[in-house]
Amino acid sequence: MDRLTKQQRSSNMAAIHGKDTKPEMVVRKWLWGHGFRYRLNHPRLPGKPDIVMRKYRTCIFVNGCFWHGHGVAMPPVESLKLKVESSECCKIPKTNRDFWVAKIQRNQERDARVQHELAAMGWHSITIWECELKPKVREKTLESLGFTLNKIFLQDRTIKRYEIPEEEPMMAAEDVSTEYGNKAT
Numbered sequence: 001m002d003r004l005t006k007q008q009r010s011s012n013m014a015a016i017h018g019k020d021t022k023p024e025m026v027v028r029k030w031l032w033g034h035g036f037r038y039r040l041n042h043p044r045l046p047g048k049p050d051i052v053m054r055k056y057r058t059c060i061f062v063n064g065c066f067w068h069g070h071g072v073a074m075p076p077v078e079s080l081k082l083k084v085e086s087s088e089c090c091k092i093p094k095t096n097r098d099f100w101v102a103k104i105q106r107n108q109e110r111d112a113r114v115q116h117e118l119a120a121m122g123w124h125s126i127t128i129w130e131c132e133l134k135p136k137v138r139e140k141t142l143e144s145l146g147f148t149l150n151k152i153f154l155q156d157r158t159i160k161r162y163e164i165p166e167e168e169p170m171m172a173a174e175d176v177s178t179e180y181g182n183k184a185t
């Protein structure tokens with residue numbers, strides 16, 4: 001059952017795919033209003049995250065439920081793809097079903113890869129789903145986002161895992177001066 005008309009769907013998709021999509025604006029406004037600072041679409045981080053918070057070493061992705069297949073489980077085997085089922089907030093169109101399933105699967109795989117890469121670089125990823133920003137649940141979602149950010153901040157301060165001690169000797173007798181740009185002389 002395709003409940004949306006063609007026109008509704010295309011405007012929906014434009015809204016979800018655009019740069020300043022409404023759900024993302026909701027998150028940004030809330031963050032800013034609560035004193036959290038960020039930058040947008042950082043070009044040098046994997047996946048060009050929507051919102052980048054350096055201080056928290058955290059990237060926030062605001063995902064459209066349809067495009068990113070919120071709650072849609074993809075079977076590991078290609079031949080089982082026909083069994084992919086829609087979820088509450090991601091209704092896969094009946095027409096061109098294979099196309100949409102493949103598209104959603106690619107997006108899911110990409111999301112996973114990006115988060116993996118970010119984690120390897122010591123960055124946290126937070127995904128906020130469009131459906132979690134509906135008026136009824138919005139405040140709760142955003143409050144828990146703020147809570148998570150503060151928790152991350154505190155944890156990272158305690159662990160301090162990104163810094164290399166300055167006096168650490170090199171593994172071998174390498175020429176240290178080039179490595180550090182002759183800082184010592």
Ligand SMILES: [Zn+2]
Nearest residue numbers: 065070089131
């Ligand atoms: Zn959703």
